Amino acid sequence: MSNQVFNYLVTPSVVRADEETAVTIRPLGENSAFRRGCVYSLEIRERDALCARWDGFPTCKYELEPNEAGELVFRHRFRGEQRHTIILRRPEEDLRSPYYEINNHRKKRPDNCAAVLAVYSLAPDLYGLRCFKGETHCHTYESDGMQDAVHTVANYRAAGYDFVALTDHFTSYASEKAKRVFASAPVAMTMLLGEEVHVPTERIHTIHLGGESSVNDWFRAHKEQAEAEVAALALTLELPDGIDREDYAWRVWIANKSRELGGLAILAHPFWIWEEVYFIPPAVTRQLLRDGVYDALDLRDYDMEPAVALREEVRAEGVKIPVVGSTDSHRTEAAEPKLPAPGGYTFVFAPDRSEASLLSAIRAGNSLCVKTDCAPEFVFGPYRLTKFARFLLDKFYPVYMRLCHGQGTLMADYPAEGAPDPQVETLLGGLNERSERFAKEFYGY
Amino acid sequence: MAGIIEIYPKVFRADAKQTVHIKTEGVEKLRPLTAKVQPMEKYDVPHSPEFRLESEEQRYPYQRLKDLGDGVFALEYEFKGEQRYSFKVRYDGVEICSTFLYSVEPDLAELRSFKCETHCHSCRSDGSGTPFEVACAYRAAGYDAMALTDHGWIEPSYEARDAIAPLTDDFRVFPGEEVHNEWSYYHVVHFGGNYSVNNLIRDKKEYIEAEIEKLLASRDFSDVSDPPSAAFRAVIAQEIRNAGGVAVMAHPYWEVQGEYFMPTEEFLHHWRRGDFDVLELFGGNDAVGNGNNLAEILRGELIAEGCRIPVLGASDAHVTKRKCGFDYFDLQFSVVFAKDFDGIPEALKNEYAVAVERRPEDGRFRCAGKYRLVKYARFLIREYYEPFAKLAAVHSAALAERDGAKIAAAEADIAAFRKRFFAF
Numbered sequence: 001m002s003n004q005v006f007n008y009l010v011t012p013s014v015v016r017a018d019e020e021t022a023v024t025i026r027p028l029g030e031n032s033a034f035r036r037g038c039v040y041s042l043e044i045r046e047r048d049a050l051c052a053r054w055d056g057f058p059t060c061k062y063e064l065e066p067n068e069a070g071e072l073v074f075r076h077r078f079r080g081e082q083r084h085t086i087i088l089r090r091p092e093e094d095l096r097s098p099y100y101e102i103n104n105h106r107k108k109r110p111d112n113c114a115a116v117l118a119v120y121s122l123a124p125d126l127y128g129l130r131c132f133k134g135e136t137h138c139h140t141y142e143s144d145g146m147q148d149a150v151h152t153v154a155n156y157r158a159a160g161y162d163f164v165a166l167t168d169h170f171t172s173y174a175s176e177k178a179k180r181v182f183a184s185a186p187v188a189m190t191m192l193l194g195e196e197v198h199v200p201t202e203r204i205h206t207i208h209l210g211g212e213s214s215v216n217d218w219f220r221a222h223k224e225q226a227e228a229e230v231a232a233l234a235l236t237l238e239l240p241d242g243i244d245r246e247d248y249a250w251r252v253w254i255a256n257k258s259r260e261l262g263g264l265a266i267l268a269h270p271f272w273i274w275e276e277v278y279f280i281p282p283a284v285t286r287q288l289l290r291d292g293v294y295d296a297l298d299l300r301d302y303d304m305e306p307a308v309a310l311r312e313e314v315r316a317e318g319v320k321i322p323v324v325g326s327t328d329s330h331r332t333e334a335a336e337p338k339l340p341a342p343g344g345y346t347f348v349f350a351p352d353r354s355e356a357s358l359l360s361a362i363r364a365g366n367s368l369c370v371k372t373d374c375a376p377e378f379v380f381g382p383y384r385l386t387k388f389a390r391f392l393l394d395k396f397y398p399v400y401m402r403l404c405h406g407q408g409t410l411m412a413d414y415p416a417e418g419a420p421d422p423q424v425e426t427l428l429g430g431l432n433e434r435s436e437r438f439a440k441e442f443y444g445y
Numbered sequence: 446m447a448g449i450i451e452i453y454p455k456v457f458r459a460d461a462k463q464t465v466h467i468k469t470e471g472v473e474k475l476r477p478l479t480a481k482v483q484p485m486e487k488y489d490v491p492h493s494p495e496f497r498l499e500s501e502e503q504r505y506p507y508q509r510l511k512d513l514g515d516g517v518f519a520l521e522y523e524f525k526g527e528q529r530y531s532f533k534v535r536y537d538g539v540e541i542c543s544t545f546l547y548s549v550e551p552d553l554a555e556l557r558s559f560k561c562e563t564h565c566h567s568c569r570s571d572g573s574g575t576p577f578e579v580a581c582a583y584r585a586a587g588y589d590a591m592a593l594t595d596h597g598w599i600e601p602s603y604e605a606r607d608a609i610a611p612l613t614d615d616f617r618v619f620p621g622e623e624v625h626n627e628w629s630y631y632h633v634v635h636f637g638g639n640y641s642v643n644n645l646i647r648d649k650k651e652y653i654e655a656e657i658e659k660l661l662a663s664r665d666f667s668d669v670s671d672p673p674s675a676a677f678r679a680v681i682a683q684e685i686r687n688a689g690g691v692a693v694m695a696h697p698y699w700e701v702q703g704e705y706f707m708p709t710e711e712f713l714h715h716w717r718r719g720d721f722d723v724l725e726l727f728g729g730n731d732a733v734g735n736g737n738n739l740a741e742i743l744r745g746e747l748i749a750e751g752c753r754i755p756v757l758g759a760s761d762a763h764v765t766k767r768k769c770g771f772d773y774f775d776l777q778f779s780v781v782f783a784k785d786f787d788g789i790p791e792a793l794k795n796e797y798a799v800a801v802e803r804r805p806e807d808g809r810f811r812c813a814g815k816y817r818l819v820k821y822a823r824f825l826i827r828e829y830y831e832p833f834a835k836l837a838a839v840h841s842a843a844l845a846e847r848d849g850a851k852i853a854a855a856e857a858d859i860a861a862f863r864k865r866f867f868a869f
Contacts, residue, residue: 045704046704047700047704047705048704048705048708048709049670049704049708082709085704242487273485275483275531276483276485276531276545277483277484277485277486277531278485278486281486281487282486283486283487305811305812305813305819305823306816306819306820306823308813309812309813309814309815309816309819309820310816312745312748312749312816313815313816315745315748315749316748316749316751318749374734374804374811375734375806376734376735377734378734378738379738379742380742381742382742382746383709383739383742383743383745383746386738386739386742387739390735390738390739
C-alpha cells in the first residue's frame with residue numbers, strides 16, 4: 001500500500017474511459033501542500049498499455065500551478081479501461097524528502113519526483129457501479145459463534161464492510177435481529193437475512209443469503225411436504241453413477257427453496273476437510289456446479305486450490321459460476337484466538353447497496369472473492385472486476401476502512417431492544433457522513 | 446523410544462489391492478497395532494437422515510496389522526480412484542502415527558514427477574553465482590531439473606549442463622536463455638532448445654525483420670495497439686519452437702515503473718492464437734502480489750473461452766545464496782509429470798505441469814493447473830519433496846565437490862527412497 005492515499009486525494013479517482021475528465025489533486029496535509037507560484041509537473045502513464053512501444057516511450061505531461069484552493073486541477077482523456085499512474089514532481093523550490101514510495105518500496109527519487117498517484121478509468125458498463133465489501137457467511141452466539149448479533153455486525157463495520165449476512169446454523173434469527181436493530185441507524189451498511197441451512201441434517205451446509213424468511217424454519221414447519229417434494233425431485237434427476245440421488249435432491253431442493261423465499265443459494269465450503277475427508281465428495285461438487293444448482297460458489301474454502309482448479313475446469317465447459325468470499329467466522333474480536341479458517345470477503349459491484357441490487361449483482365456474476373489469509377490479498381472473479389478491485393484495495397480501502405472504524409465502535413453501543421442513545425446516533429451519523437463523502441469524492445458518483 | 450519409523454509406499458495405483466508397510470522400532474511394546482485407511486473424496490455411503498460425520502470411524506474401522514517380522518507390519522487395502530487417503534496407526538487405542546497416502550490412475554502411474562526451475566540467472570548476466578554454483582543450489586533445494594536462462598545468451602546454460610551432465614544422471618540441466626530484442630525490452634524464456642534464438646536475432650537481423658513483416662502482413666493485429674511489438678514476440682516464440690525449445694511467456698504482469706510488462710490486449714492476442722507454449726503463471730517479479738493474481742484470473746477467462754494455456758511456475762531468481770539477498774529463489778517452481786527427463790519439454794506443453802508458489806511468510810504453497818494434477822502435486826510437495834530435499838542436499842554437496850563416490854552413494858539413497866515411496 002502506498003502511503004500517498006493519506007497525503008493526497010485524487011478526485012475523482014474513478015473516471016469514464018475515453019472521455020475528458022477534470023481531475024483534482026488535493027493535498028491532505030502540510031507535508032503535501034502545494035506552494036503558490038510554483039509549477040508542478042504531472043506525468044501520466046497507462047499501466048495496462050505499453051510502457052515501451054516498438055517505436056519509443058510515449059509520455060503525457062502537464063505543467064500546473066495550484067489554484068486558489070491549493071489544489072492541482074487538470075483535464076485528461078484516460079484511454080481504455082485501466083489504471084493510470086500519475087507521477088507528480090515538485091519543482092526545485094518546493095522539494096520534499098529525497099525519497100519516495102512505489103509499490104511498498106522506499107526508493108531514492110531519481111529527480112524531483114514527489115508522489116505516485118493513480119486514477120482508474122472504467123468502460124461505460126462498469127462506470128457508475130460502486131464496490132461494496134461484504135460478509136456472506138459468519139456466525140453469532142445464536143448458534144456456535146462468540147459474539148451476539150449487534151457486536152458481530154459492529155465489528156464488521158469497523159473493518160470497512162458495507163453489508164453483512166449473519167448465517168447461523170439452523171436459524172436466521174441473528175440476521176433478522178441485526179436488520180431490526182440497525183433498521184434506522186444512520187450508517188451506510190446493509191443487513192441481509194442469512195442462515196446456514198442444514199436440511200434435513202447437518203450433513204448438508206448451504207448458505208441462504210437475503211430473501212424474506214428462513215428455509216430452516218420452512219423445513220421445520222413443513223417437514224413431510226419437504227420430504228415428499230425431495231422424493232419426487234430425486235426421481236427426475238439425471239445423475240452420473242456414484243452420486244447419491246437423495247442427497248443430491250436435498251441440495252437442489254434447498255437451493256430452489258432459497259430462491260423461492262427471495263434469496264440466493266450459495267455453495268459453502270465444499271472442500272472443507274473434516275476428519276481428513278472433503279465435506280462434499282468432489283464428484284458431487286463438480287456435478288452441482290455443472291448443473292448450476294447454486295447462484296454462487298463461496299470460493300474461499302478450507303482447501304482452496306482444488307476449489308479454484310475445479311471451478312476453472314467446469315467453467316471451461318461453458319458453465320458460469322459466480323463467486324463470493326467469506327470468513328465463516330465464529331468470532332470477531334481480535335483478542336480471541338485466531339480463527340483456523342482462512343479468511344475472505346465478498347466484493348459486489350452494484351449501483352447501490354440495496355438488498356435487491358446486491359443479490360442481483362451476485363447472481364449476474366458482478367462479484368469477487370477476496371482471499372485475505374495471504375499478503376497482499378488475492379482476488380478471484382471476472383478479470384475486469386479483479387483489476388479494478390486491486391486498484392480499490394490499494395487506493396480506496398485503506399482510507400475507507402479507517403473512516404469506518406469509529407462507526408463500528410459506535411454501533412456496538414446500540415441496544416438489542418429499544419431506542420439507541422441519541423448521542424451515539426448523532427455521532428454515528430457524523431462519521432457515516434464523512435465516509436460517504438470520501439466515497440463520493442473518490443468515485444465521483 | 447518405540448514408534449513408527451516409516452510408512453511405505455505412499456503412492457499407489459488406483460483400483461487395485463496393494464500393501465502398505467509400516468516399519469517400526471520397539472515392536473514388542475507396540476503389539477498389537479491397528480490401522481485405518483480413509484479415502485478423502487469417496488464416501489461410498491448412501492445418504493440417510495441419521496448419517497453424521499462423527500460416524501467416520503464406524504465406516505472406516507481400524508484393522509489389525511499383519512506382522513511380517515523384523516518390526517515390519519502390513520495392511521492390505523484396495524485403493525479406489527484417484528485421491529488422497531488419511532492413514533492412521535493405533536496402539537491400544539492411542540494414535541501413534543498419522544500420515545497421507547495417494548492413489549493415481551494408470552496414466553499418472555506411468556509418469557515421474559520432476560521439480561523444475563525454468564527461469565533463473567547466473568553471474569553470466571545479472572545474477573550471482575557461476576552456472577555450476579547455481580545448478581548445485583537448485584539441486585540442494587530438491588530440484589530434479591532446471592534451465593539457466595541468462596539474459597541474451599544460451600551459453601551459460603551449456604556451461605551448467607556440461608558441468609553437471611558428466612557427474613550425474615539424476616539431475617538434468619536443460620539449455621535455456623531469456624530472449625531479448627536488441628535493446629532488451631522484450632523478454633521471452635526459451636527452455637530446452639538446440640540453439641540460441643538470441644544469436645539468431647543478433648546474427649540474422651534481416652531474417653527476423655522479414656519474419657515480422659511477413660506476420661504483420663498475414664495476421665490481423667487490429668486487437669493490439671502496437672502490432673510490431675506483438676509480432677516480434679510471436680516471431681521470437683516461433684523461432685524458439687523452430688529451435689526445438691519451449692516458448693514461455695514470461696512475467697506478463699511484471700510491473701515496470703508502474704506499468705505492466707505486457708498489456709492485457711497483447712496477452713489475449715498471443716493466447717487466442719496459440720503463439721506461446723506455456724505461461725509463466727507464478728513468477729518472482731511480483732512484489733505486490735498483483736501480477737500473479739491478474740495472470741491467473743485472465744488465464745481462467747481465456748480457458749472459459751476455449752483457449753488452452755499450459756502453466757508453469759518459475760522464480761526468475763537472480764540470487765541463490767541467502768547471504769546475498771536470496772530474492773525469489775525456490776519461491777516459485779513447477780512440478781512436471783513426465784516419463785523421463787527427456788519428456789519434460791513435451792509435458793510442459795501438454796499441461797502436465799503444476800505451477801507452484803511458496804509463501805515465504807508461512808511456507809504454505811499455492812498450486813495452479815489441471816485439477817487432478819493440482820491435488821496430486823500438493824500431496825507430493827509435502828510428502829515426497831520435503832524428505833527428498835534432504836537427500837538432494839547431500840547429492841548437491843557431493844556434486845559441488847565433484848566426488849564420484851559420494852555422488853554414487855547419494856544417488857543410491859535417492860533411488861532407494863523413490864522406490865519405496867512409489868508402489869510402481
